[in-house]
């Protein structure tokens with residue numbers, strides 16, 4: 001049987017199922033080509049001069065790596081002439097980037113974390129790109145970058161597509177257009193993403209959890225209780241032994257959960273109370289929550305469904321608990337919900 005490329009999958013979603021308009025299909029293809037370019041840059045590593053610090057800070061006060069900056073530029077450049085977008089927003093930019101007037105414009109908004117897992121770049125561990133697509137609201141003020149921020153402030157339920165690329169031993173693109181989750185593997189010789197899995201389902205139960213345990217003393221009581229119970233294993237109230245994994249690249253941790261289940265938590269803690277959490281809503285939590293729900297899992301902050309949050313700013317941070325449904329429900333229940 002002929003290989004199903006990303007382009008073919010998207011054409012089927014457009015033509016046969018009527019799920020996505022042609023514009024969205026082309027936009028996703030452009031994003032996928034940018035991810036291919038990022039994958040190639042990463043593959044060169046020290047030979048390509050892409051490792052190390054950029055010598056600058058982003059809007060969140062985090063030191064940027066060369067690859068954070070390069071990946072951001074690749075995504076901006078690839079998408080601005082594509083003709084399907086009105087504006088883009090990124091972890092690495094204070095304000096939205098408007099598509100310049102010299103290029104054709106479209107009705108979509110794209111947000112991205114160009115390079116996720118920055119602390120893993122220089123140690124050759126899996127990293128990724130996360131993206132989310134929204135529609136620009138009718139009559140949105142896109143006259144200036146500052147005014148455009150408002151157009152992005154839509155809940156995750158408004159996403160029309162979301163995905164991530166994981167740059168690991170293989171480069172994968174994991175995508176949802178609201179019709180389940182599909183996984184594409186980059187065939188480097190062909191320069192194409194090929195469909196390798198469809199209808200991804202996250203098992204409802206798991207024996208594997210992912211959390212940065214070094215924050216334990218800062219967690220709130222419900223998360224402390226839940227992790228204590230998992231660590232107690234067979235001798236505790238959950239009655240089974242758990243294993244722990246923490247890659248420290250959200251993309252890689254979420255991908256493991258997509259593959260074999262598990263629960264991922266970057267919960268609220270007392271160090272982060274003022275900033276609202278660690279992970280960013282618009283380009284980390286929302287796209288991952290959309291993907292996880294489409295794969296039958298659940299995603300909450302502990303207190304509410306992530307996709308229901310109405311953002312009040314572009315770089316808003318939120319606590320994140322996602323993965324196997326029964327485990328997410330359990331710890332969300334411990335928060336009194």
Ligand SMILES: O=P(O)(O)OC[C@H]1O[C@](O)(COP(=O)(O)O)[C@@H](O)[C@@H]1O
Nearest residue numbers: 113115116117118212248249250251
């Ligand atoms: O260093 P920590 O506290 O383990 O945090 C790891 C988390 O931070 C992140 O790296 C944040 O993403 P960025 O690298 O895009 O800033 C997540 O991917 C990951 O889950």
Ligand SMILES: [Mg+2]
Nearest residue numbers: 113116117284
């Ligand atoms: Mg990130």
Ligand SMILES: [Mg+2]
Nearest residue numbers: 091113115116
């Ligand atoms: Mg990043």
